[in-house]
Each structure stands twice: as structure tokens, then as C-alpha cells.
Amino acid sequence: MDPSTNSAGNPSEEPAPARDYRLYLPDPETWSARVKVGWEKEYCFAKLPGQDYLHLLLSGEIYIQRGDEKLCLWCAMRRNILTEDRLYWQNRPRVASIPVSGL
Numbered sequence: 001m002d003p004s005t006n007s008a009g010n011p012s013e014e015p016a017p018a019r020d021y022r023l024y025l026p027d028p029e030t031w032s033a034r035v036k037v038g039w040e041k042e043y044c045f046a047k048l049p050g051q052d053y054l055h056l057l058l059s060g061e062i063y064i065q066r067g068d069e070k071l072c073l074w075c076a077m078r079r080n081i082l083t084e085d086r087l088y089w090q091n092r093p094r095v096a097s098i099p100v101s102g103l
């Protein structure tokens with residue numbers, strides 16, 4: 001046995017640590033993250049297919065906004081405006097980020 005070998009493990013086989021709950025907004029120039037303050041009624045602009053009600057935003061709820069358009073995080077995730085994918089910038093290159101070269 002080679003003592004320099006770490007037999008405790010291959011990092012890829014270690015149990016996953018507590019889940020990483022970070023969220024990413026791949027289009028931060030367009031959308032901004034907000035926190036609702038106060039109890040006046042405001043609603044998410046999106047509806048789930050088949051649902052006939054709007055998602056009420058609660059005081060303290062984090063939502064995202066673009067102009068007057070507000071989305072709860074659930075709908076933002078569903079529409080891929082928010083992502084848990086830390087590598088979104090590799091996996092989903094934005095058209096504007098693709099260099100225009102070789103012309």
C-alpha cells in the first residue's frame with residue numbers, strides 16, 4: 001500500500017454535503033431580486049398551467065422583478081429565469097456573450 005494514497009476516499013465518492021441552496025440569475029441586467037416588504041396585495045405575474053389563481057407574494061418573500069413584472073421564485077425557476085445550476089454560464093451561453101469574431 002502506498003501511504004501517500006488517501007484511502008479515505010475519492011472525493012467523488014464522499015457523501016454529498018448539505019445541499020447548496022444558492023440560486024443564480026443568469027440575466028442580472030434584466031432581472032433583479034427583491035424582497036417584498038409590507039402586506040399590500042401583490043401577485044406573481046405568472047400562473048401555472050391549469051391554475052386559475054395568482055400567486056400572492058407575502059411580506060418577506062423574495063421575488064424577482066423586471067419593470068412592473070414580478071415573479072415568485074417558483075415561477076422564475078419554472079421559466080428558467082432563475083437556476084440552481086452554478087455552471088449556467090457554461091451550459092447556457094447567452095447569445096450576447098458569444099464573441100463575434102472571424103468576420
Ligand SMILES: [Zn+2]
Pocket residue numbers: 044045046047055071072073074075076
Ligand atoms: Zn408564481
